[in-house]
Amino acid sequence: MTVSNEVSLLDRMLGDGLLASACPTREVLDHITSRWGVLLLVALSERPMRWGELRRVVDGISEKMLAQTLRTLEVDGIVHREVTPSVPPRVDYWLTDRGRSLVQHLLPLVSWVADHADEIVAGRRPAASRT
Amino acid sequence: MTVSNEVSLLDRMLGDGLLASACPTREVLDHITSRWGVLLLVALSERPMRWGELRRVVDGISEKMLAQTLRTLEVDGIVHREVTPSVPPRVDYWLTDRGRSLVQHLLPLVSWVADHADEIVAGRRPAASRT
DNA sequence: CGGGATCCATACTGATACTG
DNA sequence: CAGTATCAGTATGGATCCCG
Numbered sequence: 001m002t003v004s005n006e007v008s009l010l011d012r013m014l015g016d017g018l019l020a021s022a023c024p025t026r027e028v029l030d031h032i033t034s035r036w037g038v039l040l041l042v043a044l045s046e047r048p049m050r051w052g053e054l055r056r057v058v059d060g061i062s063e064k065m066l067a068q069t070l071r072t073l074e075v076d077g078i079v080h081r082e083v084t085p086s087v088p089p090r091v092d093y094w095l096t097d098r099g100r101s102l103v104q105h106l107l108p109l110v111s112w113v114a115d116h117a118d119e120i121v122a123g124r125r126p127a128a129s130r131t
Numbered sequence: 132m133t134v135s136n137e138v139s140l141l142d143r144m145l146g147d148g149l150l151a152s153a154c155p156t157r158e159v160l161d162h163i164t165s166r167w168g169v170l171l172l173v174a175l176s177e178r179p180m181r182w183g184e185l186r187r188v189v190d191g192i193s194e195k196m197l198a199q200t201l202r203t204l205e206v207d208g209i210v211h212r213e214v215t216p217s218v219p220p221r222v223d224y225w226l227t228d229r230g231r232s233l234v235q236h237l238l239p240l241v242s243w244v245a246d247h248a249d250e251i252v253a254g255r256r257p258a259a260s261r262t
Numbered sequence: 263c264g265g266g267a268t269c270c271a272t273a274c275t276g277a278t279a280c281t282g
Numbered sequence: 283c284a285g286t287a288t289c290a291g292t293a294t295g296g297a298t299c300c301c302g
Contacts, residue, residue, distance in 0.1 A: 021191035024248035025241075026170075032244065033164035035295090039157075051264055060152035062296050067265060071258045076251050081259060088263040089302080098247070105243045109236040113163065116229065117155035120207050127202045128212060130285065166274090182284050193275055198285065219283040220282075261265060 031076055032102065036061050036069045041095075042110055044079065045103045048094035078102060162207055163233065167192055167200045172226075173241055175210065176234045179225035209233060 020026070031037055039058045043049060049057065055066055070093060073079040078099040084090040095103065151157070162168055167189065174180060174188045186197055201224060204210040209230040215221040226234060 024252040025245045028248040028251050029169060029241065029244050030166060032240075033166075033169055035161060035164075038160060038164055055264095063265070064297085065295065068295090074258045075255050077254055078251075083259070083264095089265090091264060098251075102243060102247075105240040109163075109233075109240055110160065112233060112236045113160050114156045116233075117159040120159050120209075120229075121155040123208055124206050127205045128214070186284095193277095194285075195276085195287095196274075214284095217283095218282095220285085222284060 028076060031072050032078075032106070034069060034072075036065050037073065038106065038110065040066075040069055040073065041078070041099070041103050041106055044093060044095050044099070045107060048092050051091050051093070054093065073099070159207060162203050163209070163237070165200060165203075167196050168204060169237065169241065171197075171200055171204065172209070172230070172234050172237055175224060175226050175230070176238060179223045182222050182224070185224065204230075 032041070036058065039061070040054060043054055043057045051066070054070075055061065055063070058066070061069075070079060070081065074081050077096055080094050080096050080099075082092045082094075084092070163172070170189045170192070171185060174185055180188065182197070185201075186192065186194070189197070192200075201210060201212070205212050208227055211225050211227050211230075213223045213225075215223070
């Protein structure tokens with residue numbers, strides 16, 4: 001299996017200064033790979049979800065981080081937020097076209113981790129001594 | 132491009148409780164998608180690097196986080212650390228087989244972000260009002 | 263139900279000093 | 283060169299209460 005179209009990514013990032021501390025790539029990468037960003041994107045990868053659904057599906061997320069992460073992804077144009085004025089109020093979230101494009105690349109990674117996590121945790125040995 | 136082999140990832144994660152707060156998948160995912168983990172894995176994706184190289188390539192990382200993140204990835208069996216006893220001392224890091232398997236899935240994601248980051252940042256609009 | 267505002271604990275960072 | 287150790291400042295996340 002070749003990765004010929006990817007081997008120059010490092011060169012691209014270095015050459016264009018893309019790894020520089022404050023570059024757009026780093027910023028967007030932090031949003032997407034944030035602790036909760038990944039999980040929310042996986043949750044929304046199949047179908048739209050309501051606030052309460054996301055809260056239940058993404059186990060352990062606080063309301064603050066749910067709101068904050070969703071808003072960041074919304075501003076980045078990855079997630080769409082739709083308010084239905086009703087009583088009680090209803091708010092749905094779903095992936096934009098850009099978001100669907102993104103999760104096509106995110107899901108294989110998460111899938112890989114899900115497949116290897118048990119093996120990784122089970123096989124841990126202490127790190128070699130530093131001295 | 133089909134994603135038929137991935138559409139059930141959410142079901143898998145929910146069904147197996149893989150999204151549970153303390154599951155191995157979440158733990159390993161946090162290591163890999165950590166702020167510096169992603170960048171270090173990209174840096175090591177092409178070739179082995181020495182400590183000092185990594186420090187320069189990954190702009191802005193502190194020595195503390197460099198050591199901490201590398202050790203986490205080492206313990207997870209993703210990065211290998213090789214000490215060459217010499218004066219001055221030399222330490223090289225490279226990806227294990229598992230690590231190379233991982234970055235095959237990570238690079239497309241980072242590549243996507245690098246391709247879309249400028250567009251994302253340029254196109255930002257304020258999030259819709261919450262009220 | 264879907265948040266906003268506030269306060270607090272923790273994690274991370276940066277600087278410095280020291281070691282083999 | 284490749285780290286470790288420590289301390290202080292800051293950003294991030296969590297818990298709680300409140301509101302439309």
